[in-house]
Amino acid sequence: MTDFNALIEADTGQSARTIQILDVNNFEDWLKGQPDSIRAIVTAYQFVANPDSYLLLPPVGGKSDDKSVASDFSVVAGVLNSEKLDAWSLAKLGGRLPEGTYRLQGASAKGGLFGWLIPQHEFDRYKELPNKQGPSVLLVKDAIAQKDEAVRQAEATAMVRDMVNMPAADMGPDKIEDIVDRLSEKHGGELKVTRGDTLEEHFPMIHGVGKAAMRAHAPRLIELKWGKADHPKIAIVGKGVTFDSGGLSMKSPAGMLLMKKDMGGAAHAIALARMVMEANLPVRLHLLVPAVENSVDGHALRPGDILKSRKGLTVEITNTDAEGRLVLGDALTLAGEDEPELIIDFATLTGAARVALGPDLPAMFCDDKEMADGLLEAGDEESDPLWHMPLWSGYDSRLNSQIADCVNSAPGSFAGCITAALFLKKFAPESVPWAHFDTFAWRPASKPGRPKGGEALGLRASWRYLQGRYG
Structure with a gap:
């Protein structure tokens, strides 16, 4: 894991290259004050301070022993708003600038530290990356108070990306268990793992989905409890389908091709739990990860089979590729039995959510207005946006079955992410505020600080909400 702590230091006047932060509104005024040589370079490169653009400039003036003047070059960078940086304002710079030490000029680094850090982490487990830059260190003054939080968010985001990028052969249910076990040991949590006959008896939907991979990648329910017993209880649940063939x-x-990422919900849940524990948030945490592989053999779940759930509801299987909601159903039931104050679940649940909202915007379902509004506001504050989708009861009838309490997948393609969320609602406790994130956990095309591959979407928004509520 990248040492994010080493990438931000307190500014005590050390020698550093300067980064002049501009936006399109103050660019012309800045340019007028530059010598002819700098204006010529800026014009030649057509730099106009658009967001996510930057330019290296040769040194101009200054004494050789003046630590405030860069010894070899300086940087001019364009952002959306130079007076208030957001999480991604510095993402084009972190990890792209030559190795060295930098300080901002003309702006405070407040709000932008995460974007400086996260681009400097790359997934290199299986390939030596060519032309990899050395670390870029940012010197900060008033923003130093935000360092710990920025590092915490960067570490959690990197964790999600790395877990999702791992191939299924190296990120099976056992490996997810190992990750949770290490977190539990580090933070003094209580780990419980349910497998085998006990899983079949108490969590029949989790067992039903994972039984085809029993010999190679046995299904399990992984639980971690942490915190003082008298603190407010919260539950975080993540879909951990480590590979999804679709079953039969x-x-x-x-x-x-991308179904190694079907454990992206688990990665989000584990990373959020990690942030809760590392920040010592005053809550009683219950993390639940149903970890399975949806595979095919003679024991595989069949269309037409009927599963009994932990809640007691019977479910007719109309599509074995709608497996994530099954494992989540049993986990949500258990989470509710502990009577928490709130439940948040993450799942790479439906393609319908991606058709509706695209890859960058997680669908968030929540019928508790206060919680929904708080999550949306937190997403805006963290530049980790969400979109509130309806849990509309008018579609409940699409889940009706003639021979069971419900089907697991509604017929046709209409409102697919809504009917999936309505299925989960059957298992979430009625009296507990509950938010469900149908997130993609993947970025199909790169953006500054956001490479193609595994991605954390909705993680920082959820964390900001929990901080505001309990911090």
């Missing part, structure tokens, strides 16, 4: 309702080869 098998996906196409193209459809399976």
Whole structure:
């Protein structure tokens, strides 16, 4: 893991290259004050301070022993708003500038530290990355108070990205258990793992989805409890389908290509739990990860089978590729039995959510207005946006079954993410505020600080909400 702590230091007047922060509104005034040589370079490169643009400039003036003047070059960078940086304002710079030490000029680093840090982490487990830059250190003054929080968010985001990027052969249910076990040991938590006959008896939907991979990648329910018993209880649940073939309702080869990421919900949940524990948030945490592989063999779940759930509801299987909601159903039931104050779950649940909102915007379902508004506001504050989708009861009938309490997948393609969320609602406790994130956990195209591959979407918004509520 990248040592994010080493990438931000307190500014005590050390020698450093300067980064002049500009936006399109103050660019012309800045340019007028520059010598002819700098204006010529800026014009030649057509730099106009658009967001996510930067330019290296040669030194101009200053004494050789003046520590405030860069010895070899300086940087001029464009952002959306130079007076108030957001989480991604510095993302084009972190990890792209030559190795060295820098300080901002003309702006406070407040709000921008996460964006400086996260681009300097890359997934390199299986390949030596060519032309990898050395570390870029940012000197800060008033923003130093934000360092710990920025590092915490960067570490959690990197954790999600790395877990999702791992191939299924190296990120099976056992490996997810190992990750949670290490977190539990580090922070003094209580780990419980349910497998085998006990899993089949008490969590029949988790067992039903994972039983086809029993010999190679046995299904399990991983639980971690942490915090003082008298603190407010919260539950965080994550879908941990480590590979999704679709089961007997098998996906196409193209459809399976990214299915290593179907444990992205678990990665989000574990990373959020990690942030809660590292910040010592005054809550009683209950993390639940149903970890399974949706595979195919003679024991595989079949369309037409009926599963009994932990809650007692019977579910007719109409699509074995709608497996995530099954494992989440049993986990949500258990989470509710502990009577928490709130429940948050993450899942790479439906393609319908991606059709509706695209890859960058997680669908958030929550019928508790106060919690929903708080999450949306937190997403805006952290530049980690969410979109509130309806849990509209008018579609409940689409989950009706003639021979069971419900089906697991509504017929047709209409309102797919809504009917999936309505299925989960059957298992979430009625009296507990509950938010469900249908997140993609993947970035199909790169943006500054956000490489193609595994991605944390909704993580920092959820964390900001929990901080505001309990911090």
